[in-house]
Amino acid sequence: MNRNPLNTECDAMITIHNNPPFNFLAEPYASMDARTLLSHFQSRNTVRHFPVSKGSKDDVKKADQIVKNGFTLNNESHCLVNNFDWKINPSLDIEWLILLHKFYFANDLGKAYAYSGNEKYAVKWVQLISSWIQNVPEGFINSQVTGRRLQQWLLSYRYFISQKISPALRPDFLIAFLRSIYLQTRYLTRNLTKAGNHRTIELHAIFMVATLFPELSNADDFLLFSIDEILNNMRQDLLSDGVQRELSPDYHHTVLKNYLRIKELALLNEILLPIECDQLIQRALVFSLYVHKPSGFIPAVSDGDRNSYLSLFKKGIEYYRDPYLLYALTKGKEGRPPPCRSKSFNESGYYILRSDWTKKPYEEGLYLFFDCGPLGEGTHGHYDILNFELTAYGHDLIVDPGRYTYSETHHEEVNWRKIFKGTAYHNTVLIDGKDQTAYRKGIPTTPPARPVLKEFTTGKGFDFVSGSAISHEYDVVHERNIFFLASEYWIVSDRLVAEGTHDYILNFHLSPRAFDQTKLSKSETTTRILSPNLVIAQPKIDGIRSTIKPGFVSTKYGEKQKAPIVSFSRHSLGPTHFCSVLYPHRSEAPKIKVMEIPVYHQGTLCSKAEVTALKITIAKEKTTYDDYFCLAHGINLKEYAIGEITYKGKLLFFRKNRQNDIVNLQANRLNFMRERNQVVFDFERHHGRVSFQNNVLHADTDTPTFKANLAGVQKIIRNPSAQFKTMDSNHEAD
Numbered sequence: 202m203n204r205n206p207l208n209t210e211c212d213a214m215i216t217i218h219n220n221p222p223f224n225f226l227a228e229p230y231a232s233m234d235a236r237t238l239l240s241h242f243q244s245r246n247t248v249r250h251f252p253v254s255k256g257s258k259d260d261v262k263k264a265d266q267i268v269k270n271g272f273t274l275n276n277e278s279h280c281l282v283n284n285f286d287w288k289i290n291p292s293l294d295i296e297w298l299i300l301l302h303k304f305y306f307a308n309d310l311g312k313a314y315a316y317s318g319n320e321k322y323a324v325k326w327v328q329l330i331s332s333w334i335q336n337v338p339e340g341f342i343n344s345q346v347t348g349r350r351l352q353q354w355l356l357s358y359r360y361f362i363s364q365k366i367s368p369a370l371r372p373d374f375l376i377a378f379l380r381s382i383y384l385q386t387r388y389l390t391r392n393l394t395k396a397g398n399h400r401t402i403e404l405h406a407i408f409m410v411a412t413l414f415p416e417l418s419n420a421d422d423f424l425l426f427s428i429d430e431i432l433n434n435m436r437q438d439l440l441s442d443g444v445q446r447e448l449s450p451d452y453h454h455t456v457l458k459n460y461l462r463i464k465e466l467a468l469l470n471e472i473l474l475p476i477e478c479d480q481l482i483q484r485a486l487v488f489s490l491y492v493h494k495p496s497g498f499i500p501a502v503s504d505g506d507r508n509s510y511l512s513l514f515k516k517g518i519e520y521y522r523d524p525y526l527l528y529a530l531t532k533g534k535e536g537r538p539p540p541c542r543s544k545s546f547n548e549s550g551y552y553i554l555r556s557d558w559t560k561k562p563y564e565e566g567l568y569l570f571f572d573c574g575p576l577g578e579g580t581h582g583h584y585d586i587l588n589f590e591l592t593a594y595g596h597d598l599i600v601d602p603g604r605y606t607y608s609e610t611h612h613e614e615v616n617w618r619k620i621f622k623g624t625a626y627h628n629t630v631l632i633d634g635k636d637q638t639a640y641r642k643g644i645p646t647t648p649p650a651r652p653v654l655k656e657f658t659t660g661k662g663f664d665f666v667s668g669s670a671i672s673h674e675y676d677v678v679h680e681r682n683i684f685f686l687a688s689e690y691w692i693v694s695d696r697l698v699a700e701g702t703h704d705y706i707l708n709f710h711l712s713p714r715a716f717d718q719t720k721l722s723k724s725e726t727t728t729r730i731l732s733p734n735l736v737i738a739q740p741k742i743d744g745i746r747s748t749i750k751p752g753f754v755s756t757k758y759g760e761k762q763k764a765p766i767v768s769f770s771r772h773s774l775g776p777t778h779f780c781s782v783l784y785p786h787r788s789e790a791p792k793i794k795v796m797e798i799p800v801y802h803q804g805t806l807c808s809k810a811e812v813t814a815l816k817i818t819i820a821k822e823k824t825t826y827d828d829y830f831c832l833a834h835g836i837n838l839k840e841y842a843i844g845e846i847t848y849k850g851k852l853l854f855f856r857k858n859r860q861n862d863i864v865n866l867q868a869n870r871l872n873f874m875r876e877r878n879q880v881v882f883d884f885e886r887h888h889g890r891v892s893f894q895n896n897v898l899h900a901d902t903d904t905p906t907f908k909a910n911l912a913g914v915q916k917i918i919r920n921p922s923a924q925f926k927t928m929d930s931n932h933e934a935d
Contacts, residue, residue: 223376225383230416235372241416242375243366248413249469250359251462256316264313267306268325274300276759287337294608296758302342303349304329304357311360314367323367326357327374334381344392345399347385348406354382355409383417386410390426396437397579398445398452398459404431405459412470428474431463435481443484444549448577450492451505454513457485461516468520479521486517490529491544491553494597495566500590501603502572504581507756532563542687543659550574550652554664556688567688567785568592573652573668580644584637585627586652586670587681591691591735593785597712598735602626602764603755609642618642621755629681630695630779631706635674648673655680661899662687662892663867665852677703682813682832686854686867690784692830694813697777707769707779709737713754713762721749726796730767737767738782738793740815745771745779776810782817792820800831801842811835814843826864827857838870848874866893 222231223238230238254260266273270281279291290298307326314322340347358378361367389407394400404427411423438456440446445453460482467474489510492499497509514526527536538558545552551574556567570590576582583604591599605621620626624636637650655667664685671678677699684692697705711719711732719732728747730737739745752766769779782795800807800814817828831843831853840849851870855863868874868891874882882891882900889901 223380225380225418226416227418227420231418235376238379239370239372239375242362248415250363250413251356251465251469253315253359254312256312256314258316260309260312261317263306263309264322264325267310267329268321272301272306276757284332287333288341293610293612294606294759296607299342299346302333302337302346304333304353305349307353307357311357314360314365318365320367320369323361323369326361327369327371330354330378330381331374334377339384339388340392343399344389344394345402347389348399348403351382351385351389351406351410352402354378355406355413379414379417382410382414386417386423387419390423393430396434397447398438398456400434401438401456401459404434405463408463409466412466412472424472428472431460432475432478435460435478439481439485440548442546442548443481443486443488444546444551445485446577447503447579447581448549448551448574449503449505449581450499451501451503451508452581453485453492454489454499454508454510457482457489458510458513460485461513461520464520465516483517483521483523486513486521486523486526488546488549488551489513489517490525490539491546492551492570493529494568494570494592495555495560495564496592496595496597497564498597500570500601501756502570502585502588502590502601503577503583504604504607505601506603506758507597528558533559533561541659543664543685545657545659547654547657549577550654550668552657552666554659554666554683554685554691560688565594565787567594567685569683569685569691571666571668571683573654573666575652576638576645576649583622583627584624584640584650585629586637586650587629587668587679588627589683590628591783591785594734594787596714596734598715598732598785599628599709599783600712600754600764601628602710602753604758605753605755605761606759617761625706625708626710626752628709629670629707630679630697631708632672632675632677632679632697633704635672637670637672637674639674650674658869658890660890660892662865662894663854663869665869675703676701680834684830684832684852684854686828686865690782692815692817693779693781693783694832695779695781696810696813696834697773698810699777700775702772702774704772705770705777705779707781709767709781710752710754711735711765711767713756713764715765716751716763719749719765719767721747723747724794727794728769729793731790732765732767734785734787736782736784736786736790736793738784738795738817739769740780740795740797742771742797744773745769778809778813780813780815782815784819789822792818794818794820798829798843802839807841812841825859828854828865829857830854838872845877846874847876848872850874864894866891868892 221234224231272279274297277292277297310322310326361370386407389403393403407423408427411420411427414420438445445456497511498507501507511530514530517523517526524536525539528538542557543554550572552571554569560566572585572588588601590601602621606617609616609618611617619640623640625631638645639647650670650672653669655669657666667682669678669680677697680696682694695707715732719730722729723741726741728739728741748768750766750768752764753761754764755761771777782793784793795815795817798814798816800812811834813832815830819826829843833851838849838851840847849872850868852868854867856865858864871882871889871891872884892899
């Protein structure tokens with residue numbers, strides 16, 4: 202159903218007056234006089250609204266500034282003159298004027314009135330709305346601003362007309378108010394944004410008006426129109442993996458919040474929504490569950506702030522009895538842990554690699570968000586393919602710097618929008634000083650960089666994700682591989698495949714708490730970065746320069762804080778690479794040494810472009826381990842030799858203690874493995890997955906060709922009491 206109910210023009214020339222008929226109202230309300238109408242709205246109980254706040258001293262403090270025409274929007278304050286012109290922007294940032302017209306401050310006035318009962322807040326509410334109605338043309342700025350304004354007007358008016366009856370609400374104001382609501386709603390039905398979070402906001406506003414003001418002319422048509430379009434919009438707006446198609450976690454939650462508010466208002470007023478709406482909302486909630494860090498915040502990627510939307514979980518629990526949302530909301534005290542430790546969202550290109558949900562304390566869990574997705578629809582995407590955020594032990598350690606501003610102009614005469622959106626301000630590799638996609642305001646006109654997922658696998662013991670960024674700005678392909686040794690640390694391997702000479706800068710943006718707390722040290726084998734709760738270590742390689750330089754992180758629009766940027770740079774001909782160990786810790790940092798080690802194929806030394814091989818020595822207070830990490834980059838797997846170990850496979854990790862025993866072994870796409878002449882694993886033609894830790898051996902057994910030589914296993918791990926179990930794993934590749 203796509204009909205527009207508002208094609209009639211019979212009421213287009215309505216003027217404000219106090220005498221019926223009021224053509225923007227349905228009968229019998231259209232024939233009531235203004236005073237009778239006011240009495241009706243003050244006493245009606247047939248419509249159920251969202252619950253109101255009792256207000257607080259903080260609300261009074263905010264409202265007192267508004268009474269003086271003092272507005273702080275996007276962390277920028279301006280005091281406007283009396284009878285100010287709504288169309289003039291005192292800021293260089295258009296977002297400031299947009300927020301002024303969205304009327305979020307109307308709720309501050311309402312909550313201050315509820316808390317104090319002081320009539321000055323009601324008087325100011327009436328004054329500002331009346332001034333706006335008299336001075337602002339229809340559709341000023343754009344439709345989503347109209348949608349937001351309607352939401353805020355409808356959320357705030359109840360404080361003055363139903364909770365308490367303010368004498369400031371005169372009959373003539375009510376008529377002007379209702380007329381404006383009607384006209385703005387009619388405007389929205391004719392000027393809906395084509396797609397994205399703006400359209401969702403606008404449809405929510407139409408649904409609110411139709412539900413909360415059934416007295417309006419065509420309210421029933423408004424309602425049918427909005428329900429029909431809300432379902433169509435959900436189908437269009439949410440990808441198959443549940444992620445909103447603008448590919449910004451922050452805007453995903455803006456959309457989800459609006460959908461849940463529609464659901465709540467429908468339940469309050471016994472309005473039936475299509476069952477498919479619930480199915481789509483639940484899918485969006487799954488992404489919300491996984492994208493929230495153990496600390497309760499979401500990553501600030503693609504025009505986002507450091508926000509938390511855990512409050513939305515309460516609605517998901519109430520409506521759908523979701524035990525996984527309950528588990529996350531209560532930090533593991535109630536509900537059930539989600540079925541997957543780590544999770545892929547393939548269409549959006551988002552991958553979450555985390556420690557076990559049952560880790561205690563819950564908020565100290567390890568978490569990495571990896572972005573191998575396209576720009577997304579609209580203008581919110583940053584040039585950040587293969588970017589990631591990392592959190593552990595309750596702290597954000599490697600962060601996306603955020604968005605800071607949408608404005609191209611600034612008092613500092615610096616285009617901060619371009620800086621924060623550009624590749625250099627993300628945790629990836631900057632090539633020849635160029636953005637992955639050529640920068641322009643708005644949607645790019647040149648072909649954007651293209652992401653390619655090569656592999657994602659998760660299961661017992663480890664996660665592995667591999668992706669590439671292909672840009673039209675240079676002839677270099679950036680491939681990033683991330684290995685997560687579950688619940689301990691990450692290894693990030695960056696390969697730059699090129700023929701010519703290029704400049705490369707690998708950047709890691711640390712959190713503001715690391716500013717002036719980050720140090721660089723070098724030994725004969727290793728470059729180390731020590732920052733609060735994190736060690737970054739790389740093998741020392743000729744030609745790689747390491748620096749710590751100042752940068753900024755914006756956790757909230759309009760604010761930026763000083764934060765360090767750790768950079769590794771090199772000028773190189775042909776293929777090149779970086780290998781980074783990211784080791785989080787709760788208190789005392791371990792001593793970490795990293796070095797590249799030789800790998801042989803049939804007695805011939807393999808090139809760095811063919812296989813990455815590291816020896817990582819981790820020395821803690823009571824123990825020291827040697828970890829070996831080998832990753833083959835070719836399509837066709839070969840037989841490789843590392844010391845006394847020979848294997849054929851994609852990925853091999855093993856840990857040896859001081860007694861030279863293997864105490865941890867992880868492998869993916871493994872054909873076979875032997876130590877000297879002793880066969881340990883033989884998967885024949887099957888590429889298997891193996892995880893051995895805590896004296897338990899897990900292995901893929903989804904094919905009858907698997908063979909496990911238990912004598913060989915016991916020999917290599919030197920532990921006859923080791924248990925053998927099958928493995929449930931998730932493996933995805935292009």
